[in-house]
Amino acid sequence: MRSFVPVLTVVTGIFAVWYLAAIWLNAPWAYDKATRSGEVLTLQTLIADTWSQDKPKLPAPHQVGIEIWETTVEKNITSKRSLIYHSWITLSATLLGFALGTGLGIALAIGIVYNRTMDMSVMPWVIASQTIPILALAPMIIVVLNAVGISGLLPKAMISMYLSFFPVVVGMVKGLRSPDAMQLDQMRTWNASPAQTFWRLRLPSSMPYLFTSLKVAMAASLVGAIVGELPTGAVAGLGARLLAGSYFGQTIQIWSALLMAAALAAALVSLVGLIQRITLKRMGMA
Amino acid sequence: MNASVISANRLDLTFQTNDGPVHALKDVSLDVAKGDFVSFIGPSGCGKTTFLRCMADLEHPTGGQITINGVRPEEARKARAYGYVFQAAGLYPWRTIGGNIRLPLEIMGYSKEDQAARVARVLELVELSGFEKKYPWQLSGGMQQRASIARALAFDADILLMDEPFGALDEIVRDHLNEQLLELWKRTEKTIAFVTHSIPEAVYLSTKIVVMSPRPGRITDVIDSPLPPDRPLDIRDTPEFLEVAHRVREGLRAGHLDD
Numbered sequence: 001m002r003s004f005v006p007v008l009t010v011v012t013g014i015f016a017v018w019y020l021a022a023i024w025l026n027a028p029w030a031y032d033k034a035t036r037s038g039e040v041l042t043l044q045t046l047i048a049d050t051w052s053q054d055k056p057k058l059p060a061p062h063q064v065g066i067e068i069w070e071t072t073v074e075k076n077i078t079s080k081r082s083l084i085y086h087s088w089i090t091l092s093a094t095l096l097g098f099a100l101g102t103g104l105g106i107a108l109a110i111g112i113v114y115n116r117t118m119d120m121s122v123m124p125w126v127i128a129s130q131t132i133p134i135l136a137l138a139p140m141i142i143v144v145l146n147a148v149g150i151s152g153l154l155p156k157a158m159i160s161m162y163l164s165f166f167p168v169v170v171g172m173v174k175g176l177r178s179p180d181a182m183q184l185d186q187m188r189t190w191n192a193s194p195a196q197t198f199w200r201l202r203l204p205s206s207m208p209y210l211f212t213s214l215k216v217a218m219a220a221s222l223v224g225a226i227v228g229e230l231p232t233g234a235v236a237g238l239g240a241r242l243l244a245g246s247y248f249g250q251t252i253q254i255w256s257a258l259l260m261a262a263a264l265a266a267a268l269v270s271l272v273g274l275i276q277r278i279t280l281k282r283m284g285m286a
Numbered sequence: 287m288n289a290s291v292i293s294a295n296r297l298d299l300t301f302q303t304n305d306g307p308v309h310a311l312k313d314v315s316l317d318v319a320k321g322d323f324v325s326f327i328g329p330s331g332c333g334k335t336t337f338l339r340c341m342a343d344l345e346h347p348t349g350g351q352i353t354i355n356g357v358r359p360e361e362a363r364k365a366r367a368y369g370y371v372f373q374a375a376g377l378y379p380w381r382t383i384g385g386n387i388r389l390p391l392e393i394m395g396y397s398k399e400d401q402a403a404r405v406a407r408v409l410e411l412v413e414l415s416g417f418e419k420k421y422p423w424q425l426s427g428g429m430q431q432r433a434s435i436a437r438a439l440a441f442d443a444d445i446l447l448m449d450e451p452f453g454a455l456d457e458i459v460r461d462h463l464n465e466q467l468l469e470l471w472k473r474t475e476k477t478i479a480f481v482t483h484s485i486p487e488a489v490y491l492s493t494k495i496v497v498m499s500p501r502p503g504r505i506t507d508v509i510d511s512p513l514p515p516d517r518p519l520d521i522r523d524t525p526e527f528l529e530v531a532h533r534v535r536e537g538l539r540a541g542h543l544d545d
Contacts, residue, residue: 182373182376185344186370187393188363190394191394200392201378204380284380285379285380
């Protein structure tokens with residue numbers, strides 16, 4: 001709890017800047033309205049107006065807070081207006097994509113470590129795959145998969161996988177190669193098979209690297225799922241809420257979806273961190 | 287000839303490096319009888335570790351022959367004829383001391399009961415009984431190295447190859463471990479090949495001392511120790527001991543004069 005005061009200070013600072021920025025950005029519209037209706041704005045009424053507009057340029061924190069409260073606690077979870085419903089849609093794609101990406105990443109890493117041809121040929125492609133902007137690629141993946149009859153959860157998960165396999169490959173190649181020459185020689189003196197060396201030495205040695213990669217992969221996976229929801233016609237999910245919000249100028253809705261996505265990312269990454277701590281502690285590596 | 291456990295005949299090994307070939311071993315011939323305690327001593331680069339690695343099939347000679355128990359090193363390795371103790375203990379942090387000693391036994395497919403019995407026996411042998419459930423980081427460096435020796439003993443290989451196992455430990459711990467190692471060697475009657483660069487250690491432990499010199503790595507002297515098998519630590523102050531140590535030192539110096 002030693003970090004409580006510094007964290008609180010930073011949060012207070014952010015809120016202060018946020019409220020001031022809301023006044024500054026929303027003031028022109030407030031003046032506009034006042035001029036048309038012939039009112040004169042005092043500082044007090046100006047501030048009150050900039051913090052309570054329907055479609056502000058920058059909604060004030062309490063407006064976003066109320067919106068989140070209304071769309072989570074006060075809405076039925078099955079409702080299309082429930083943020084929890086949309087979060088679940090995004091979360092399911094994130095988790096599926098994360099699982100697929102982790103699986104693909106580990107499989108490629110094993111291939112690269114054990115197969116010389118793959119070692120020489122795969123890595124450049126893996127790196128090249130990440131230089132293509134995902135925003136350009138996502139609609140094509142959705143369209144192509146839709147053309148072969150795959151729609152719904154899987155195409156979004158594929159985009160998540162596309163982003164999340166990369167840190168896993170890079171981390172796991174490093175991790176599986178982390179045993180030193182002495183440890184590998186030792187296995188050789190016992191005449192251990194490649195499979196025994198893998199399960200008993202290489203895989204346990206790679207765990208710290210794996211978990212570091214998984215944290216990055218989890219965050220990337222969520223970004224992938226949100227991006228994947230943009231070209232699907234804004235049906236459901238946090239990405240759809242962002243898109244629909246921007247169509248209709250619902251800035252409060254956009255911000256509440258953004259904050260929800262951030263909270264989701266924080267929760268998921270902390271969960272990986274927690275599993276990491278428990279696992280590495282039990283393995284005597286923390 | 288066939289009675290010797292380790293037999294090298296005109297062994298040659300040249301490494302091809304970017305800076306040209308390096309002659310690591312040249313014309314190395316040696317016979318080690320069953321139950322011998324052989325030390326290899328010499329300055330860095332004299333090929334003593336390389337020679338040990340050739341016995342273990344971790345390096346491949348480019349000329350000459352070497353046999354372990356009468357067969358090629360590769361067959362000996364596959365028959366698990368030797369236990370190898372490295373310079374660092376190399377215990378897995380995610381396994382307990384017991385788990386680490388069990389590791390080669392698991393790999394070699396011993397039954398669960400047999401594993402447990404062997405772990406208990408070798409732990410007793412290196413005086414670490416009661417530490418089976420501890421993790422490596424809970425033990426001192428000397429205890430970790432003893433655990434790694436126990437691991438090399440667990441599968442009953444007749445030969446123990448040791449590559450500067452006590453090199454990273456302080457003098458006091460080293461003395462103690464030397465005493466224990468001699469005790470263990472007498473009890474188990476194993477053949478031990480021991481690489482070191484400490485003259486007192488080599489003289490104290492060995493029945494046979496092999497002095498080597500670098501560029502190219504070769505044997506300059508083989509000394510059969512006149513010391514009795516029972517060796518308390520203070521034998522190191524006797525004239526016989528000092529005489530052997532002197533001869534080793536002479537051998538090392540002669541190797542350097544060739545440069």
